[in-house]
Amino acid sequence: MKQKIQDILTGIVEQFKKDNLIPQDSNVRVMIENTKDKKNGDYATNLAMLLAKPMKKKPQEIASLIVNSIPVSNEITKVEIAGPGFINFFVSKNYLAAQVEAILSDDHLGVKVTDKPETVVIDYSSPNVAKEMAVHHIRSTVIGDAVVRILEFLGHKVIRANHIGDWGTQFGMLIAYLEKKENENASNLELSDLEAFYREAKKCYESDEEFAVKARGYVVKLQSGDEYCLKMWKKLVNITMVQNQEIYNRLNISLTEKDIMGESLYNPMLKPLVEDLVNKNLAVKDDGAMVVYLKSFADKDGNPRCVIVQKKDGGFLYTTTDIACTKYRCETLGANRIICFADSRQHEHLMMSWEIARLAGYVPEGVVLEHGAFGMMLGKDGKPFKTRDGGTVKLKDLLNEAESRAAELISQRNNDLPDNLKDEVIKTVAMGAVKYADLSKNRTTDYVFDWDNMLTFEGNTAPYLQYAYSRIQSIFKKAGEAKPGKIVITTPEEEALAQQFVKFNEVVNNAANKIAPHIICTYVYELAGLFMRFYEACPINKDEVAEDVKASRLALCKAASSIIKTGLNMLGINVLDRM
RNA sequence: GCGCCCUUAGCUCAGUUGGAUAGAGCAACGGCCUUCUAAGCCGUGGGUCGAAGGUUCGACUCCUUCAGGGCGCGCCA
Structure with a gap:
């Protein structure tokens, strides 16, 4: 119905243009709103008020001109001019009933499937390996999953991406601790409490120098593809995700094992990516590190923002991973739209990563990158819930x-x-x-x-x-x-x-x-x-x-x-x- | 210091691309179960939309400034 009224009004505007009542080049947006108060009809438009200036007439005069041009139908029972120049439309009850009957006979309940299906990558949930999901994970997980379902309902192709935190320097410590636990008792049932596992590993790392040396060694070995370390790492990932899957199932979250696309997935891309950035003159060496200067993020004095993509020691950072991830989603997954559900602290970081990805030409024209940002969960003291040091409520x-x-x-x-x-x-x-x-x-x-x-x-x-x-x-x-x-x-x-x-x-x-x-x-x-x-x-x-x-x-x-x-x-x- | 985000009733939040008298829930108070499920319905009270300017026929909504709060900022993720 709204669409019908819109069409009628657009036609009238075109007629006004033909009659030279308004300039040909004027861009009038016809807007129909649902009225709040039914005294003002079922739908209303402010068109007459918008036209008041270009037509140099009083809104009420224009409104009556418009109303007189509206053809009679058995769908619209009454058209009224009200207030400063609103035009109110009253829809017949019979027509309303017919619309409801049409909805009832439609298996999509009147919701139209899109005629332009897109491939949408939705990045959500993203728990960390070797940690239990905490209450704050609920936001990304639940909101992301709802958006997945909504877009699928509209006929889009959705790719779920569970961007789990499965890489980083902490894995040396975790592998070393897993090894220690396995040596102490044959079973690995101890892992049922991941929160305690992480805490204990950290404690060992901080208090036991021998353990710390071993842990740092394992980081290097893991990154160079050492088989033993990879096996231990994989074990940690599996244990964590089996537990998380239980949560997903309980919460009716549509994520499965197939949707896991963790940070480690992008590791092989990082080195060539930085080389490519250098070749494209985007990345330059600065104090030993490889950095990209972003003019679009300059401060008010015009100093460009500096983003490190490779450390002095050759290691990569999560910005590098996110650029690679964006590239992968565009090039390999063929995304038209990418939505990341992450808390608002990540906003600047994401914007900068995406800007670099765009400058490097990894994101085709027209691809939309969006941050589904949300605020943080605070404790009763007004301070954020910490995940690193325990003390959070488990999901x-x-x-x-x-x-x-x-x-x-x-x-x-x-x-x-x-x-x-x-x-x-x-x-x-x-x-x-x-x-x-x-x-x-x-x-x-x-x-x-x-x-x-x-x-x-x-x-x-x-x-x-x-x-x-x-x-x-x-x-x-x-x-x-x-x-x-x-x-x-x-x-x-x-x-x-x-x-x-x-x-x-x-x-x-x-x-x-x-x-x-x-x-x-x-x-x-x-x-x-x-x-x-x-x-x-x-x-x-x-x-x-x-x-x-x-x-x-x-x-x-x-x-x-x-x-x-x-x-x-x-x-x-x-x-x-x-x- | 620089930058991003936020501020609506006692509390938690809505408020369509600027529209007609700013709305719900919770909490408080008063009604409604011999009647299709009372996890419900009806009613009452409760507001300087953080503040001040500006744009507009019209501003919670857009622009500027300020206050308050949160977060981020070259070798963690």
């Missing part, structure tokens, strides 16, 4: 707590849930709540980690949405043989609900373009709220309800449940038939 513990709180809530509720379903309900509600707590915010600001905050089940939460869904299933159960039928909109609650359905396509596209899953959260939450009001006001399975009204309302229920389910699934959250 596993958060998930366990979520489940125990969900179990407690269910035990208090007066429902007749059979025991075999209870466990599923607990898990689905708990994981939904945890994920939604992160997904529903788009803030790039830091936020304070708080148990109660992440584990609520009321208001704008996943359980509320799951509850709305299961209520609808309950209606269908009770309706028995009665089936959804022709939609006839009569009450304000029905109309408000139907209008929300029609927005689904726009919302999903908006969320995809802005890399903002919270837009879908807000939408589904509003939809669930509108359904709840409809549910209170419009009886369905009651004796006094006529058959045709019942069929119509069941159709509205069907649309609501389908969109809630699809919307939540796009966020990586499951629904429940009962709860």
Whole structure:
């Protein structure tokens, strides 16, 4: 409908140009908005106000000119001029009902699959080897996975890239410590607590000189491809990722072993890459190190920013790895768009790495590189959660707590849930709540980690949405043989609900373009709220309800449940038939 | 010192490419279960959108300055 109004108005603007009412070269953007207050119709445009200047007329005059040019149709029942010159459009209820019926008969619920599919690399989760995932990892993991699902739903080819921290000088220390543990007892069960493992390794490194010497030796050997060190390294990677996969499975994250593309993947590219940068006169030697000067990052005095790509001792840095990684994703994976989900501290670093990759010609024209940045997780003291020195909350513990709180809530509720379903309900509600707590915010600001905050089940939460869904299933159960039928909109609650359905396509596209899953959260939450009001006001399975009204309302229920389910699934959250 | 990001109700957050009276949830208070699941619905109170200028018919939104907070800055990742 929005598109139709847009087409009509664009046509009118063209006509104005032909009639020389406005200059030919004026670039007028016709904008249609969804009105907040239904007194102002269903859609509105500010076109008349935009044209006031070029046409040198009062907005109201222009508005009436426009209104007179709008052809009559049985879709738009009324067009009004209001306020300073807004034009308000009122859509007929019959047409609205027809749109909802079209959504119901579409397996994509009115969301159009893109006609320009892109290959999108999404870099997310990125845990570190030999460390357990901590609560702050949830942001990248959960938001990244939702964006993966949204883009796939729209028909894009998505390549998941789990850019794990599997390389660096700390591996000498870790290998040496793994060796020590294996010598001490045959089994490597000790690794079940990775957090302690890392801490202990570090302690040995700092206090035991003999150990430290060995560790430094192992770094060199590992980097030169020593078989024993590689085997030990691989063992550390595997142990870590098996544990992380359990978390992914619990959280319904679509990452698998196949998606692991760690830092080590790019190692063979680093040396030739720096040589290439030198050949292209981008990298120069400076105080023994190889650096790139970036004019585009100059300070206000014009001094270019210096970025080191190779150390004095010949070693490479993570900027080098990220340039190589970008090159790989463009050249080998054929990416049209790359989205990195990492916290905001990485912003400058990413921008500089990408700038170098572009200057070196590794990024084809038109390829979009985006940083899906988010703020850091802070402790109650306002200081960031440290990962290096322990003291963080493990993600596993958060998930366990979520489940125990969900179990407690269910035990208090007066429902007749059979025991075999209870466990599923607990898990689905708990994981939904945890994920939604992160997904529903788009803030790039830091936020304070708080148990109660992440584990609520009321208001704008996943359980509320799951509850709305299961209520609808309950209606269908009770309706028995009665089936959804022709939609006839009569009450304000029905109309408000139907209008929300029609927005689904726009919302999903908006969320995809802005890399903002919270837009879908807000939408589904509003939809669930509108359904709840409809549910209170419009009886369905009651004796006094006529058959045709019942069929119509069941159709509205069907649309609501389908969109809630699809919307939540796009966020990586499951629904429940009962709860 | 240089640079990036942020500031909306007591708390957590929304607020479409600038639009009509800035919205939810939590917390507080008051109603609603013999009626399709009360994880719900309805109502009340709560705001100098960090501050000041500027652009505009119109600014939470765009520009400038300032204050406050966070983060980053040549050999860690």
